[in-house]
Amino acid sequence: MLRLRQLSDRNVSVHFFQGEASRYIFLNKFRKFLQENASNRGHPTALCPPEYMVCFLHRLITAVRSSWDEGSRKSPSSLSSEDAYVPPQLFYNGKVDYFDLQRLGGLLSHLKKTLKDDLATKANIVIDPAEIQAASMDDLDEDEESGAAQRPFGAAAMGGALARPSWLSSPTLGRANRFLSTAAVSLMTPRRPLSQPEKVKVRTLAVEQRTEEDIEGSHGNDGLLLGRPQEEPDQPITDKSLLEIIDGIVMMYNLSVHQQLGKMVVVADEVHEYAVALKDTEEKIARCPTRRADILDELQKSQKVFSEKLNHLSRRLAWINATIYSKEKMLDVYWLLCVCIRTIEHADNTASLFAFTPEFYLNVAMNAYSALKNYFSPANSMDELPGYEETLTQLAAILAKHFADPRIVGTDIKDSLMQALASYVCYPQSLRAVERIPEEQRVAMMRNLLAPYEQRPWAQTNWILVRLWRGCGFGYRYTRLPHLLKTKPEDANLPSLQKPCPSLLLQRHMAELLSMDKDMAASFLNSVLNQLNWAFSEFIGMIQEIQQAAERPERNFVDTRQLKVCATCFDLSVSLLRVLEMTVTLVPEIFLDWTRPSAELLLRRLAQLLNQVLNRVTAEKNLFDRVVNLRLPGLESVDHYPILVAVTGILVRILVDGDKQGTSRAASVLLSDPCFQLHSIQHLLGEPAESAGPTAAGRPAAGPPGPSAVPPAPLAAGSASERKHFSLHAYTDYISLEEKQKVEEMLEFLTEESKQAAASTAPTSEEDLCPICYAHSISAVFRPCTHKSCKACINQHLMNNKDCFFCKATITGVEDYSKPS
Numbered sequence: 041m042l043r044l045r046q047l048s049d050r051n052v053s054v055h056f057f058q059g060e061a062s063r064y065i066f067l068n069k070f071r072k073f074l075q076e077n078a079s080n081r082g083h084p085t086a087l088c089p090p091e092y093m094v095c096f097l098h099r100l101i102t103a104v105r106s107s108w109d110e111g112s113r114k115s116p117s118s119l120s121s122e123d124a125y126v127p128p129q130l131f132y133n134g135k136v137d138y139f140d141l142q143r144l145g146g147l148l149s150h151l152k153k154t155l156k157d158d159l160a161t162k163a164n165i166v167i168d169p170a171e172i173q174a175a176s177m178d179d180l181d182e183d184e185e186s187g188a189a190q191r192p193f194g195a196a197a198m199g200g201a202l203a204r205p206s207w208l209s210s211p212t213l214g215r216a217n218r219f220l221s222t223a224a225v226s227l228m229t230p231r232r233p234l235s236q237p238e239k240v241k242v243r244t245l246a247v248e249q250r251t252e253e254d255i256e257g258s259h260g261n262d263g264l265l266l267g268r269p270q271e272e273p274d275q276p277i278t279d280k281s282l283l284e285i286i287d288g289i290v291m292m293y294n295l296s297v298h299q300q301l302g303k304m305v306v307v308a309d310e311v312h313e314y315a316v317a318l319k320d321t322e323e324k325i326a327r328c329p330t331r332r333a334d335i336l337d338e339l340q341k342s343q344k345v346f347s348e349k350l351n352h353l354s355r356r357l358a359w360i361n362a363t364i365y366s367k368e369k370m371l372d373v374y375w376l377l378c379v380c381i382r383t384i385e386h387a388d389n390t391a392s393l394f395a396f397t398p399e400f401y402l403n404v405a406m407n408a409y410s411a412l413k414n415y416f417s418p419a420n421s422m423d424e425l426p427g428y429e430e431t432l433t434q435l436a437a438i439l440a441k442h443f444a445d446p447r448i449v450g451t452d453i454k455d456s457l458m459q460a461l462a463s464y465v466c467y468p469q470s471l472r473a474v475e476r477i478p479e480e481q482r483v484a485m486m487r488n489l490l491a492p493y494e495q496r497p498w499a500q501t502n503w504i505l506v507r508l509w510r511g512c513g514f515g516y517r518y519t520r521l522p523h524l525l526k527t528k529p530e531d532a533n534l535p536s537l538q539k540p541c542p543s544l545l546l547q548r549h550m551a552e553l554l555s556m557d558k559d560m561a562a563s564f565l566n567s568v569l570n571q572l573n574w575a576f577s578e579f580i581g582m583i584q585e586i587q588q589a590a591e592r593p594e595r596n597f598v599d600t601r602q603l604k605v606c607a608t609c610f611d612l613s614v615s616l617l618r619v620l621e622m623t624v625t626l627v628p629e630i631f632l633d634w635t636r637p638s639a640e641l642l643l644r645r646l647a648q649l650l651n652q653v654l655n656r657v658t659a660e661k662n663l664f665d666r667v668v669n670l671r672l673p674g675l676e677s678v679d680h681y682p683i684l685v686a687v688t689g690i691l692v693r694i695l696v697d698g699d700k701q702g703t704s705r706a707a708s709v710l711l712s713d714p715c716f717q718l719h720s721i722q723h724l725l726g727e728p729a730e731s732a733g734p735t736a737a738g739r740p741a742a743g744p745p746g747p748s749a750v751p752p753a754p755l756a757a758g759s760a761s762e763r764k765h766f767s768l769h770a771y772t773d774y775i776s777l778e779e780k781q782k783v784e785e786m787l788e789f790l791t792e793e794s795k796q797a798a799a800s801t802a803p804t805s806e807e808d809l810c811p812i813c814y815a816h817s818i819s820a821v822f823r824p825c826t827h828k829s830c831k832a833c834i835n836q837h838l839m840n841n842k843d844c845f846f847c848k849a850t851i852t853g854v855e856d857y858s859k860p861s
Contacts, residue, residue: 067281070288075139077295093296094364097289101372104285111279121375125382126287128389132396133165133267136284141291144402144448145395158392163267271389286379293376294400298407301415304360311353318346361419370416374425377408381434384442392447399453402442406460409435432473439464440474440481444488458500465507468541475545486549490560493567499612502571506615508547509622511540514689515681515768515775516618522774523679551626561630562638565623569645572616576649579609580656583667583678590670603674610678617653617686620646624693631694632702640709641835643694647710650687654720657683658766680766685775688724688768692782695789707793714815718794721787725780726767808859812845823853 108121130136131143138148145151152159152167159165264280321343328336363369380401387397412422422428442448443457464470475482489501511517519539554561583606589598624631624646631643657664657680668679694706710716768775768783810816810830818828827846834854842851 063279063281067284070285071137074288074291074295075137078139078141078291091300093292094300097292097297098369098372100285100289100292101375104282104289105375107279108282111282122378123382124286125379125386126283126290126401127265127272128269128383128387128393128397129163129267129272130264130283130287131387131398132159132163132393133264135264135266136287138398142399142450142453143395144397144399144450144453146449148396151395155392155395159267162269162271162390162393165267269390269393271391272386290376290380290383290404291398291400293408294404298404298411301364301411304364305415307353307357307360311350311357314346314350314353318343318350321346365416365419367420370412370420371425373408373411373416374428374431377405377412377435378431380405380408381431381438384438385434388441395447395449399450402438402453403456405435405438406456409460410463429473429476432470433476436464436470436473437477437481440477440485443485444491455497455500458497458504462500462504462507465504465543466538466541468539471541471543475543482546483549483553486546487553487560490550490553490564492563493571498567498571502568502612502615502619505550505622506618508543508550509618511542512547512625513618513621513686514692514779515685515771516540516689518774521677521679521682522771523681547622547626550622554623554627554630558636558638561627562642565620565630565642566638566645568616568619568623569642569649572613572620572649575609575612575616576653576656579606579613580663582606582609583663586670586672587663587667590667598672600674603672607675607677610683613653614682614686617683617690621686621689621693624690625697628693628698628702632698632705634705638835641832643706643709644713644832645836646690647706647713648715650690651710651713651715651717651720653683653687654723655715655717658720658723681771684724684766685768688783691721692779692786695786696782703789707790708797710790711794711797712816718790721790723766724768724783725787726765726769818859819857820854821857822851823855825849825851828857 105121105124108124112118112120131138132151143151145155156167159167264283268274321339325336325339325343328339330336383401384397384405387394387401412425416422425431439457439461443454443461448454448457465474474485489504493501509516517540554564582602586598586602586606629639630636631639631646634640656662659665664680667675691710695703695710698706768780806814808817810818810828810833812829812833816830816832818830820831820834821828822834822844825844825847827844829845831854833845834851837845838851838854843849844851
């Protein structure tokens with residue numbers, strides 16, 4: 041704390057930056073201060089108080105910008121502070137020590153070994169082999185040979201870096217020897233402009249090892265700007281030390297300032313809570329009978345406490361809004377956001393060297409935008425910021441490009457990028473910014489989102505696709521969960537439910553990609569179907585455990601963590617169904633055009649999963665009903681409406697909205713599935729189930745297996761009749777008349793088709809059934825072994841295996857099979 045007071049009180053001023061010697065003293069102390077806070081992060085007792093950090097940050101930004109602009113006035117060709125950024129060479133030339141902070145490409149020692157050739161060719165930099173040896177146990181001689189191979193012949197004669205004397209490599213000299221080694225190499229290297237083919241040997245310098253020359257440079261030595269890549273323009277700046285201070289400002293915001301800005305927002309929430317409590321108490325006082333003086337006295341005491349606390353918090357909030365969240369402070373954070381965006385853009389232009397960029401630059405870009413959007417508003421509007429729409433578009437381009445960038449390897453930063461992009465597409469203003477980025481980048485973003493879900497964080501990707509669709513799906517325009525409005529209106533206003541803002545432009549890109557690239561469409565949809573099968577199966581298993589716990593005679597409390605995981609699996613199932621609804625709406629030919637190799641298999645898999653979901657959710661007195669009726673805290677989102685409406689949207693699209701040939705194929709596949717039950721479709725409109733009769737396709741009614749046989753739990757009093765029968769007719773505010781008519785048309789169509797199927801279906805002998813699934817007739821023969829199965833089984837099998845089910849011979853082809861008459 042004492043050091044920070046010294047830094048902020050005496051050094052951070054415009055007059056300070058006019059003194060050269062004191063500037064470098066400050067620079068070294070500032071870097072040491074950042075190192076202490078970075079190494080002690082997570083230990084609040086060792087950290088500087090966040091309030092001081094916030095104040096220090098804004099004073100430092102003011103001083104840096106003032107000094108930068110003063111230098112720009114002296115040198116008209118140099119950049120102004122409005123266009124300031126940190127050049128990418130600071131991240132790899134060793135002049136600035138980033139301690140143990142993570143780089144986008146991983147550990148610095150690993151990057152120096154794997155990218156040393158790129159450093160030599162793009163930035164004319166050769167990493168000192170001794171430094172590589174210190175970071176790893178690689179052989180020094182091998183690195184020296186590699187470095188010699190990268191230097192052009194005769195480099196020493198041309199004035200290149202001389203070889204490091206062997207006596208300086210003695211391991212007994214330790215850290216002092218490494219410092220002397222650097223100094224010796226520095227003294228032996230001629231100080232003159234470098235020609236293009238020359239290489240400079242560098243190593244990371246600690247704060248105490250640096251000199252003024254290492255920062256500002258002299259006589260052809262670029263100082264902090266050493267190793268400028270070919271893609272990076274020459275940055276004319278009078279005081280190179282300002283670059284390192286800006287770099288430190290970004291690091292300081294990441295270490296503590298953003299977290300402190302978020303903590304101060306809590307004051308506004310506390311003001312709201314006390315205001316509600318005070319209003320409620322005043323209403324109780326007004327209703328209190330005069331004869332109950334004891335109750336009135338207690339209420340008045342509470343009123344006084346709430347009033348005093350509200351008065352205190354209101355004054356504090358006014359101070360915070362005037363000082364912490366003022367317009368001037370907002371402009372500082374906005375300037376910091378622009379600095380990070382420009383720095384990332386310049387670093388991105390260096391291709392593979394982008395991996396050297398510290399992770400905190402991306403973190404600060406995302407967090408600064410979040411602060412401007414959530415902390416400073418509504419007192420200060422983001423729309424008033426200069427060039428705000430262009431900045432939003434630049435940030436959107438960064439998120440769209442780098443959330444799947446192979447140069448970024450850190451799991452945490454990749455998750456943060458994915459979450460930031462998901463948040464970006466939630467709001468109209470930022471979604472429009474995504475739509476303004478170049479078309480090539482938009483298409484590349486959608487291609488990355490449509491990559492198969494296996495071996496990557498697919499849930500976040502799926503949420504992004506859902507948010508692009510929300511507002512276009514069947515009954516998918518709500519801002520509050522409809523079923524909660526009927527049972528718990530006070531809990532229905534969930535903050536995660538934003539007003540729908542679908543993107544028709546990005547939907548069009550998605551449709552074009554899936555339509556043109558058949559292999560990508562098949563792999564994407566198969567992965568979505570796989571994840572849906574997993575998520576829904578996990579959900580059913582969890583509600584079975586919850587139901588068993590609720591039925592035990594002794595009083596048991598279900599673990600809140602288990603309830604949260606259960607609700608998450610349900611939400612994932614609904615979101616995956618919505619992605620399937622979006623896909624089948626935008627590109628129905630993926631399922632219905634059977635000239636595509638995988639169309640029939642995808643349609644059969646889709647029908648199978650839809651039937652399983654319907655059977656589990658719609659059966660009378662089933663497991664799903666019993667758990668929903670328990671109304672457990674944490675399972676508020678689990679109800680019939682979200683999942684049944686999503687399934688209905690898919691069925692309507694393939695059975696009603698398509699052409700005649702497509703709807704006929706879809707109906708045939710749906711009815712031929714062994715799990716199909718017509719009463720599951722009737723349940724959508726609240727019609728009574730045909731409980732004991734056969735299904736429409738002529739098969740015995742097959743209830744859902746396993747958990748549905750558990751005896752029902754007692755229902756809450758007064759609500760049994762309401763919860764027994766779900767019906768789309770009860771949600772007229774969320775489902776349009778046209779949508780309900782389509783559901784009625786679908787039910788009528790399926791009823792008629794099932795009657796015709798039952799009348800025309802001849803009894804099938806067991807020998808004519810597929811020996812794999814025993815659900816469909818044999819329809820395919822394998823070559824060359826001539827074994828047989830249904831098309832669905834063999835198509836799914838060939839996705840992962842080319843061997844025959846029975847004889848293990850390699851299958852070279854599959855032909856249609858029809859039984860000889």
